[in-house]
Amino acid sequence: MSLTLYYYPDNASLAPHICLRKAGVDFTLSLVERNRGGLTDPAYLALNPHARIPTLAVGDPDRGGFVIRESAAICHYIAETYPESGLLPALGTVERARTLDWLYFATNTIQADLMVSAYARRYGETSEQIAAVKARAADRVGGHLAIVNRELEKTGDWLVGDRPTCADYFLFMLAGWAEQFKIPDPPSIRPHLLAHARRCQALPEVIDTFAAEGINFFIS
Numbered sequence: 001m002s003l004t005l006y007y008y009p010d011n012a013s014l015a016p017h018i019c020l021r022k023a024g025v026d027f028t029l030s031l032v033e034r035n036r037g038g039l040t041d042p043a044y045l046a047l048n049p050h051a052r053i054p055t056l057a058v059g060d061p062d063r064g065g066f067v068i069r070e071s072a073a074i075c076h077y078i079a080e081t082y083p084e085s086g087l088l089p090a091l092g093t094v095e096r097a098r099t100l101d102w103l104y105f106a107t108n109t110i111q112a113d114l115m116v117s118a119y120a121r122r123y124g125e126t127s128e129q130i131a132a133v134k135a136r137a138a139d140r141v142g143g144h145l146a147i148v149n150r151e152l153e154k155t156g157d158w159l160v161g162d163r164p165t166c167a168d169y170f171l172f173m174l175a176g177w178a179e180q181f182k183i184p185d186p187p188s189i190r191p192h193l194l195a196h197a198r199r200c201q202a203l204p205e206v207i208d209t210f211a212a213e214g215i216n217f218f219i220s
């Protein structure tokens with residue numbers, strides 16, 4: 001079945017995009033013009049009523065295909081569908097369980113607080129409230145990244161095993177946002193996270209993804 005990734009540069013579509021390139025499959029990239037009404041476009045809302053980026057369409061959703069609308073779920077789906085990609089360790093292994101544990105920590109904890117910080121205006125009314133929400137959430141992200149930094153100190157190059165998995169790509173995406181959002185304790189002050197980001201930036205699938213999206217690496 002055909003695969004179409006609806007994306008916007010450096011949005012939550014980034015990790016799924018890297019996974020597709022790592023899997024080496026044919027796919028179509030479709031830009032959601034989020035600054036020009038793309039998220040209120042009825043055609044896009046029909047695919048993704050959550051009005052969020054990304055969406056992965058598998059086949060034609062009107063003709064027996066389906067969509068996946070959560071970035072971590074898309075990464076998980078690609079990994080399961082193309083096991084030879086190594087995006088996840090083998091089914092039933094401890095390594096796979098640990099990789100999924102990090103993938104879901106990344107989306108459910110780090111990403112969740114990053115989103116609160118980025119969209120703080122949705123969580124407060126006055127400018128003081130909004131600033132307080134933004135700062136508190138950013139602090140929490142710093143704490144979550146400290147946990148990952150400690151883990152990478154133990155595990156070495158990658159979160160689990162001796163090759164990058166979808167959890168590494170997801171973490172890399174979030175580290176990029178955290179750096180760009182200028183949280184108080186950014187990834188670049190965490191040596192193991194910084195080295196991890198540099199390792200990710202050197203991977204061909206990551207280089208190709210950034211080139212295709214027209215974005216720059218966040219760590220020099």
Ligand SMILES: N[C@@H](CCC(=O)N[C@@H](CS)C(=O)NCC(=O)O)C(=O)O
Pocket residue numbers: 010011012013039051052053054069070071072107111115
């Ligand atoms: N949990 C979702 C969150 C997706 C999300 O919030 N994407 C952002 C772009 S990075 C978005 O579409 N924001 C638009 C909005 O919140 O109005 C996922 O990871 O796929």
